[in-house]
Amino acid sequence: MSKSGRSGEDSSYAWLVVGTLAVTVTVSYGVLTYTFGIVLVPMQRELGWSRLELTAAFSLALAVWAVGGIGVGALLDRYPPRALLAGGSALAAGLVLAWSQVHDRVQLYLVFGGLGIAMAAVLYNSVFAVVTKWFRLRYREALVAITLVGAFSSFIFSPLAGSLTVEFGWRAALAILAVLLGAVTIPLHAGILRAPPITTLPENEPDDAGQVRAAITSLRFWLLTASLALGSYSWSVVVVQLVAFLSDSGHSLQFAALAAGVVGLGQLPGRLVFIFFGRALRGSRLPAATFGLAALALAILAVNRSDFGVLLFAALFGTSAGMMTLMTASVPAELFGRRVYGGVSGVIYAFSNGARAAAPFISAVIATLPGGYSTLVGSLIAISIVAALLGFLALSGIDAQRDI
Template sequence: MSDARGLSDRTLVWGIAAMQVIGWGALYTPFPLLVAPMEAELGWSRVLLNAGFTAALLASGIAAVPAGRWLDRRGPRGLMSLGAAAAALLLVALALVRDPAAYIAIWVLIGLAQAACLWNSAMAVVVAEARDPTRTITAITFITGFTGTVFLPLADALIAAFGWRGALGALAALQAGAAVLTFAMLRQARVPPRGAAAPTGRPLRERIRERAFLGLALCFAAHAFIGTGLAAHLIPLLRERGWPEATVLLLAAAHGPAQVAARVLLYTLGRGVTMRAVGRFATGLVPLGMLCLALGPGSLVLTLGFVVLWAVADGLLAIVRAAGTAEILGREGYGTVTGALSAFAVLPRTVAPLVLALRWDGAGTYGPVPWLLVAVAAAVAGGFLVAARRPAG
């Protein structure tokens, strides 16, 4: 029976990677390109347009725990397939929107669909099914690292050719294909027995009091703050340093290749390293990278050092968040536990761009911003060191 057989690691790598590349590429990556044409046609403020996207982030974080609990109790078939299909329909609705209230509501529903079918849910499937979760997750992240490389130019070309509404329609068609792929692949996934209790061992309210859980929550929340904050502010921060535009864009673009290179190296090391060791190394790089950014406002060498250190750490932490959580906290109740970790990170992820903007506005320069990031980076490293002391769950 398919439930007993489950999915092979090869199927997981290619199937999950394809689902995630399309899902993130359709639901998340193109948004910055859509804002200007939507603003021009609809006449809405940029604040309103960004509020919809923020609402999706909040809804996704809030829904992460119930989505994880569903996956633990009932398996991924229904939830992920429904989420992927709903996402395609919601992109069509977004392409037709003309009312601000409907716009916000659609984004909230998109956030719920993201919680159902994107990263946390996908990693719960891998941890439950894979014979070698670490290498499988590493291979998946290697492929998904090219999401922006593929979908940013694709979305830009679609907007230029068909306008923002037509582009969303085309992305909806791609997402519909991902929904079909999701349903077809997960037909072979193992499913818990009907009526089975949630396999969490202890209630979630007890697990979130564990020192290891709190350490990981602090680490991942601080990492999310840095990631979204830099995504919004890195280019203007580098421009303020007076370098040519080509240099600024090259420094910003180097993040992706360095991420992928780190993941390739980890994959080649295979089973020779633990996620604890990888996590200690990666989280140690984060404060070093932020220090390079803070100490080198006029130094291209130090700024390049920041780019490399942060990109390597960021690339590895995507794997640590999935496989490291399983190694430290155990596989039981993985969906629920990782959903709770995502819920802890949703507020830092959402407010980071605003916090950095206020810090810039108060000083009239980006000078203090890297020092704020140094402090947050210390929380990344400290939180993981606390968590890594726990014996394997």
Template sequence: MARLEGSAADEWRRGWSLPIVAALGYGLGNVFGHSFGVFVQPIEREFGWTRGEISSAFTVISLVLALFLPLVGRLIDRLGPRRIAIPGAIAYCCAIAALGLTGPSLLSWWGLWALVGIAAVTVQAPVWTSAVSSRFNRSRGTALAITFCGGAITTTFLPILGMYLIAELGWRGAYAAMAAICAVVVIPLVALAFYDARDVGESTGRSRAAPVRQITGEEIRTALRSRRFVRLAVASFCLMIGITALLIHFVPILSSVGLTTAQAAGAASLIGIGSLLGRLLCGYLLDRISGSLVGAVAFGLPAAVAGALMLFDGGLGGAMAIAFLFGMCVGGEVDVLAYLTGRHFGLTSYGTLFGILVAIQNLAYAIGPPLAGILYDRTGGYDLFLAVAIPLFLTAALLVALLGPYPEAEEHQAEAA
């Protein structure tokens, strides 16, 4: 019976709705970024700001997220993700709506984005993956992959929704309407179905006839001092410098070697499809083979993308193939990081540890895109940046490959539950 209760089928029977709701929550946390592009031109026309000034919102929010994510991770470990997610989602939707109140001063723009960042920190990946990891063991990779598919959904639909709302309501009304739609769709489902292992049978009021896996793992100080965590942190930082820069500059890179902007944007749309498939494939593999091996491939594969871009001859077919491959890379990296954090350090301090890693990713986000832009300005092309990105990706892959096997305590938690 213990073996049956720890099986993948039993995990999905008891908790099938959790990854779906977590996917919606993760998608909600990405609303500010995935809808940003369609608001740039209307705001530019109204205030006369440069696009660099408008885009400085990302610097503000990246720094806020990097500063507060470890703190929220600690709260997740102490209070549970549900108690963070529900009030956080409400506050976040209100903060998104408040962007429509922006005044003519850049200070108001930065201040409102700082507010969005403070609220957004409560609906980022550590909140959703903490609950999913606590309820899924045998099929954790697949469950996390479904969770992260929420980002692909928002990438696909939010720009379309944003353009429609701007056309109907103006950009100020569009922010309010988008926030309201997200609140109506996501918050009730989170309230109804978002429970981690500690909540099951208590907050739900349901019988605990089926045992819930005990939350165990390393303490924060022990984990932070370990070589494994340092390797994960450095690998994440190196990887995300290159990944975020490629994401932001992908269309300009293609345009710089002969494609029209429309052709480059069309090719780049395949990144979303590749991302969705990459996440699902990565989750499937994580449940079946070594996470270090999967991670090494996922972290190293972007080096092939950078190399292909350096050799790119301007053909549309080649651009589409590179975009799809890059999407596969983007689809796997965060899934691997979330999975390996739980496997190597357990779940006792998962929120804090993964929060620190995501904070490091946000610091990389603040460095990567500007670095690519600076190197382009100085050399007139992207080859130097791509040449820098390749060793960063390979270093990340090597560090993940050196993590070694999972601790036995985490491998056998299902039987001990």
């Protein structure tokens, strides 16, 4: 590390960067991902398009994000983050405003294609890349801190978007959120971010292409990757479809938005459980508990759609999602080592992001089958059980100490 990187001033500044990015990523996730599920039904009613056509736009954004994240990571390895993240925030705010004015399908898909680029620039993939260059020994604590704050994103923005939509309509709601997004994130990214002190990996952590190849050709790797991809798929389906599902079940838009917010807030105890009870969740017990809890939550939703049943589902499913986030961050290092963590986790994230991208479209198709949303919920229960089994097999015999 450079001399300035060791100074107290720079150490304090690193945590200022963490605090800044915790705020901006929370707002960005709230507006760019959680708002879509809130305005989906009002958009469908006004525009007269099918839910499948609308969710395909969100799938497009996620697909562009998955691909664009590779290029964004390369840029952040070579250049300071200020221009990229501030520019991404400006692009995001402008495109959310454009989203509020769409009147035909071409406009919608162009806007969401652009939003995918903005997502790649300002969401977790870029934020984590920036933060890890400010820390050598405590970067894991920094990542956990950001994800703990980010857990409030859905809890804040789902009810906010729901209230704005009920009060002013979906177009005005999006315009207000676009202004909020730009007003918060652009000045913070432009004013706080600067070139980090760490531009290369520590000397004792060289990248080893041979070890990456060995890891990604192992059975454990593919079992883990499949498990996390299935979990990511289920999470994306719930984010996009929950409000529409609850609206079709007779709940008000405001209550449905509240439930979506509880799903997001539930990630907070999930991450705390992972941190404080990590010793009890070593090895194969972690994926079994994580995805088993998701299956239980979905089973509750399948049989009990009362207000209490929905909120209980939301809390449990959110807890599972919070556990999955840190499981995704830590398990690759435990199985394959820190030396090849970047290469191995990059492949895992590619599959997980691909699953997230496909989820809105696939779930919309399943919802058109006999049984509608009940069929969709049943499919998610089965997927969660399979994810738990695959994860259990991937980590079978592993009893590693967690370093998060």
